[in-house]
């Protein structure tokens with residue numbers, strides 16, 4: 136299932152600033168056709184103070200029903 140957007144509070148590790156954001160704890164792309172930009176928005180937060188970006192722990196099931204690592208540092212495609 137895809138969970139609805141939830142408000143969260145994020146403490147950014149770079150500058151220790153605390154800001155509100157939102158995320159979806161899980162997204163199932165078999166059921167919901169979100170584009171990459173939206174998935175990005177819903178699974179990360181950017182610090183309004185310093186611009187540092189953090190990836191939130193979000194479960195994403197892709198269109199074919201498979202979970203894959205979306206770690207941007209090691210993704211090769």
Ligand SMILES: [Zn+2]
Nearest residue numbers: 147150182185
């Ligand atoms: Zn910051």
